[in-house]
Each structure stands twice: as C-alpha cells, then as structure tokens.
Amino acid sequence: MGWLDRERTVAPPGFNRWLVPPAALAVHLCIGQAYATSVYKTALVKHFGASLTEIGVIFSIAIVMLGLSAAIMGTWVDRNGPRKAMFTSAMFWAGGFLIGSLGIFTQQLWLVYLGYGVVGGIGLGIGYISPVSTLIKWFPDRPGLATGMAIMGFGGGALIASPVSTALLKMYDPNSGAKDWVASGDAVGRLFLTLAVVYLAYMLFGAFTIKVPADGWKPAGFDPAKVKAAKLVTTENVSAKNAVKTRQFWLVWIALFCNVTAGIGILEQAAPMIQDFFRQSDGVSLVSAAVAAGFVGLLSIGNMAGRFAWSATSDVTGRKRIYMVYLGVGAVLYTVLALAGSTTTVLYVALAFVIISFYGGGFATVPAYLRDLFGTYQVGAIHGRLLTAWSAAGVAGPLIVNAFLDAQGKPGQLNAVSYQPALLTMVVLLVIGFLANLMVKPVDARFHEPRPDRGRTHEPAMEA
Amino acid sequence: MSTAHNPGAKAPATMSTGKLAVAWALVGVPLAYGIYQTLTRVAALFG
Numbered sequence: 124m125g126w127l128d129r130e131r132t133v134a135p136p137g138f139n140r141w142l143v144p145p146a147a148l149a150v151h152l153c154i155g156q157a158y159a160t161s162v163y164k165t166a167l168v169k170h171f172g173a174s175l176t177e178i179g180v181i182f183s184i185a186i187v188m189l190g191l192s193a194a195i196m197g198t199w200v201d202r203n204g205p206r207k208a209m210f211t212s213a214m215f216w217a218g219g220f221l222i223g224s225l226g227i228f229t230q231q232l233w234l235v236y237l238g239y240g241v242v243g244g245i246g247l248g249i250g251y252i253s254p255v256s257t258l259i260k261w262f263p264d265r266p267g268l269a270t271g272m273a274i275m276g277f278g279g280g281a282l283i284a285s286p287v288s289t290a291l292l293k294m295y296d297p298n299s300g301a302k303d304w305v306a307s308g309d310a311v312g313r314l315f316l317t318l319a320v321v322y323l324a325y326m327l328f329g330a331f332t333i334k335v336p337a338d339g340w341k342p343a344g345f346d347p348a349k350v351k352a353a354k355l356v357t358t359e360n361v362s363a364k365n366a367v368k369t370r371q372f373w374l375v376w377i378a379l380f381c382n383v384t385a386g387i388g389i390l391e392q393a394a395p396m397i398q399d400f401f402r403q404s405d406g407v408s409l410v411s412a413a414v415a416a417g418f419v420g421l422l423s424i425g426n427m428a429g430r431f432a433w434s435a436t437s438d439v440t441g442r443k444r445i446y447m448v449y450l451g452v453g454a455v456l457y458t459v460l461a462l463a464g465s466t467t468t469v470l471y472v473a474l475a476f477v478i479i480s481f482y483g484g485g486f487a488t489v490p491a492y493l494r495d496l497f498g499t500y501q502v503g504a505i506h507g508r509l510l511t512a513w514s515a516a517g518v519a520g521p522l523i524v525n526a527f528l529d530a531q532g533k534p535g536q537l538n539a540v541s542y543q544p545a546l547l548t549m550v551v552l553l554v555i556g557f558l559a560n561l562m563v564k565p566v567d568a569r570f571h572e573p574r575p576d577r578g579r580t581h582e583p584a585m586e587a
Numbered sequence: 588m589s590t591a592h593n594p595g596a597k598a599p600a601t602m603s604t605g606k607l608a609v610a611w612a613l614v615g616v617p618l619a620y621g622i623y624q625t626l627t628r629v630a631a632l633f634g
C-alpha cells in the first residue's frame with residue numbers, strides 16, 4: 124500500500140493549501156458523530172433489554188479508546204503521514220459501525236462494545252490527530268485558525284449526525300408514526316450500516332485530498348523570524364518522548380484537564396440543569412423540555428463556534444493569553460452562573476454559551492500551543508499524548524457534578540442552590556488551571572533535538 | 588488566496604477553483620444543514 128505513504132503525498136508546486144482544511148474537516152465531521160449517540164440510546168436499551176448504564180458503556184469505551192489510541196499511535200501518525208492515518212481511521216471507524224450493526228442484528232451487546240467501542244474508538248483517536256500536524260505545517264502563519272477549522276468539525280459532526288440519524292431511523296422503521304415511538308433494533312442496525320458506508324466515503328475523500336508540504340515550503344510572504352519574535356514560540360523541535368519529560372507539557376495538560384472538566388460539567392447536565400435553575404417553589408420548572416432541548420442545541424453551536432473563533436483569535440493574542448481568558452474569565456463567569464444564574468434565563472443562557480465556547484476553544488487551541496512550545500517535529504504525537512487529559516476529564520467532570528447533585532437531592536427536586544457546590548468546585552478547578560497556564564515558560568534548551576551544529580551527549584532526564 | 592510554492596520550483600500551476608469549490612461544498616453543505624437544523628430547535632428558546 125505504497126500509495127498511502129507520506130512520500131506519495133508531498134504536494135506538487137501550485138497545490139492550494141486551502142484544500143487541506145476541507146480534507147481535515149471530512150474526517151472530523153464524521154468522527155464527531157460520537158457526540159450524537161443519544162439519538163438511538165433509548166432504542167438500544169429497549170432492543171437489548173439493557174440498562175441505560177450498560178448502553179452508556181458503549182460511548183465510554185469509545186472515548187477511552189480515543190485517548191489511548193491517540194496517545195499510543197501519535198508517533199506512528201507523525202511518521203507515516205496524514206493519508207495513511209486518515210485511511211486507517213476510516214477503516215476502523217466504518218469497521219466499528221459494521222461490527223456494531225452485526226451485534227445489533229444478532230442481539231449480542233458485547234459485539235457492539237467491541238465494534239463501536241473498541242474498534243470505532245481506535246478510529247476516533249487516530250482520526251482526531253491525523254490532520255493536526257499537517258495543518259500546522261501548511262499554516263505556519265495561522266496555526267490556530269487551521270486547527271480551529273478542523274477541530275470545529277468534531278463539534279459540528281454531531282449537529283449533522285443527530286438530525287440525519289433521526290430521519291433515517293424514521294425511514295427504516297415502519298412503526299415510526301406510532302405514539303411514543305422508539306426505533307426498533309433493526310432500524311438502528313440499518314442506520315449503522317448506512318453510516319458505515321457514508322463515513323467511509325467521506326473519510327476516504329479526506330485521505331485522498333490531503334497532502335503534506337514539501338520540505339522547506341513556506342507560504343508567500345511568510346517570515347519565520349516574526350513568529351520567533353513571540354517569547355513562547357520556538358523554532359526548535361522537541362520529540363514526543365522528551366516532551367512528556369518537560370514541566371511545560373504537564374502544565375498544559377493540567378490547563379486542558381481543568382478547562383475540559385469544567386465544560387463537561389455543564390454539557391453533561393445541560394437539559395436538566397436549566398430546568399432545575401428555574402424551578403419554582405411548587406416544583407414546576409419555568410423551562411419546558413422543548414426549551415431545554417433548544418438550550419442544548421445552542422450549547423452545541425457555542426461549542427463549535429468557540430473552536431473556530433477562539434482558536435483563530437489565538438493567532439493574534441498568543442496561546443498563553445487566550446488560555447488565561449478561557450480559564451480566568453471562565454472562572455468569573457462560572458461564579459456568576461452559580462450565584463446569580465437563576466435571576467433571568469437570558470443571563471443564564473448567555474453565561475452558559477460563553478463558557479461552552481471557551482470549552483471548545485481550549486480543544487482547538489491546544490495543538491497550536493504545543494507547536495509554539497515544542498515545534499512541528501512530532502507535534503501530532505505530543506498532541507495525542509496530551510489528549511489523555513480529555514479522557515481523564517471525561518471521567519472527572521461527570522463524577523464531580525453527579526456526586527454533588529446526588530448529595531443535594533433527587534432529580535426533579537433540585538434547584539439553583541443545589542448546583543452551587545458543584546459549580547463552585549469547577550471554579551476552583553479553573554483557578555488551578557489558570558495558575559498552571561500562568562507558569563508555562565519556554566521549554567529548556569536541553570530538550571531540543573540535536574542539529575548538525577549542536578549535538579547532544581545524552582538523553583535529557585525528566586524535569587523536576 | 589495563498590498558494591504553495593517550493594523553493595526553486597517554477598511558477599505555481601493554475602489551481603482548479605472548481606476542485607476547491609467542490610471540496611468545500613462537500614463539507615460545507617452538510618455542516619450548514621446541521622447548523623440550520625439545530626437553530627430550528629434553538630428557536631424554542633426564544634419563542
């Protein structure tokens with residue numbers, strides 16, 4: 124399969140770099156489906172006679188596998204180039220749906236765990252990091268804009284998959300017109316088959332469109348000296364193996380972990396939370412289920428828009444400053460939400476929207492932050508290792524919120540005050556993240572890769 | 588619009604605007620559809 128090799132993907136003269144973002148988006152829009160699983164969750168519960176938790180495990184396995192495969196396969200992705208990585212991701216992602224559909228048709232839940240969870244999860248991890256380092260190399264003048272465009276796709280994927288999946292389930296299930304209709308297992312199986320085919324086609328389009336720039340290529344009018352003028356931005360390179368030995372890697376890890384944990388805290392509880400915040404003394408909420416669903420939709424838009432807008436802004440402000448905004452302003456907004464969010468729905472919605480945009484912004488900005496600190500050499504692999512912060516936050520965020528809410532009462536009885544301990548805990552986390560980000564400094568020169576004019580006698584040790 | 592150029596390479600070949608338009612449409616149209624569908628749900632928030 125030499126046609127997938129990195130050497131075969133070097134762009135010819137005249138290649139337009141603006142073809143690379145749609146190639147990256149083609150992959151991210153597909154794997155973003157991972158956030159649209161709620162569409163068929165109830166159908167699977169009914170089909171397998173399983174609990175919500177047992178079905179929820181499918182998604183949890185996929186996210187854990189995302190973090191693990193991104194961390195483990197990052198170096199492989201950097202070495203073999205984006206085309207082979209995207210192709211592999213497409214095989215795993217589509218293969219996951221195919222195995223999953225087999226599990227649904229044959230009533231074997233473990234096959235869905237294996238298919239969508241394990242196999243699909245590997246596709247998620249490889250796909251997520253596959254275009255990142257290539258985009259950074261094509262857009263050395265605007266790395267935040269470039270990665271923001273791609274990672275925005277991960278947020279946007281669910282916006283597409285959700286209505287399309289609902290429409291397909293209705294089409295595949297002859298009883299879809301019935302009152303209190305829940306899709307049949309057969310309809311979900313067919314949906315999985317359809318998604319496998321469509322996603323495979325889209326991701327292969329991405330794989331065969333993407334190209335890497337030739338060595339020494341730079342955009343017209345780009346002056347690397349201007350980039351170097353920023354204090355935190357390096358023109359040196361640090362390997363993935365050495366990056367994890369630096370204090371800077373772990374400070375960024377903490378900053379990302381805190382930002383994601385705080386965001387997940389709201390996202391996980393979005394619909395019940397807005398209803399609880401405006402629950403009257405008689406137990407009835409001023410916010411209906413339909414309005415709460417609209418609120419969840421608005422947060423999805425905020426999440427997606429923040430990925431593009433804030434990441435692009437970071438090219439002007441610098442990465443450290445924009446992270447100070449995410450974490451510092453985020454902490455202030457979270458405090459206002461906890462203490463005064465229940466005064467008006469407009470204030471509540473506005474605060475939540477901005478907080479979630481910071482959550483998305485944190486994801487999209489971090490590859491460029493890593494490029495600034497560690498150079499482009501193995502930025503994909505370093506990014507992969509950093510995504511373990513996402514996996515950890517995916518566990519910590521819901522755990523914190525659910526533990527506090529369980530202690531406050533039963534669902535349907537909670538009000539705005541019940542959320543204060545959980546939200547104020549998130550404020551503390553954001554302050555910790557803010558301080559960690561504040562401590563980020565340029566990486567020590569002993570971690571830089573050797574150059575012809577500068578050797579290295581021994582491998583650097585872990586930084587204290 | 589920036590175009591790629593290699594050091595020492597000849598002038599960039601004419602970029603197919605059509606190819607660029609098709610690539611962006613392939614990802615842009617579904618994304619616009621998804622955003623539109625979501626906004627119709629969001630309308631309930633302000634209705």
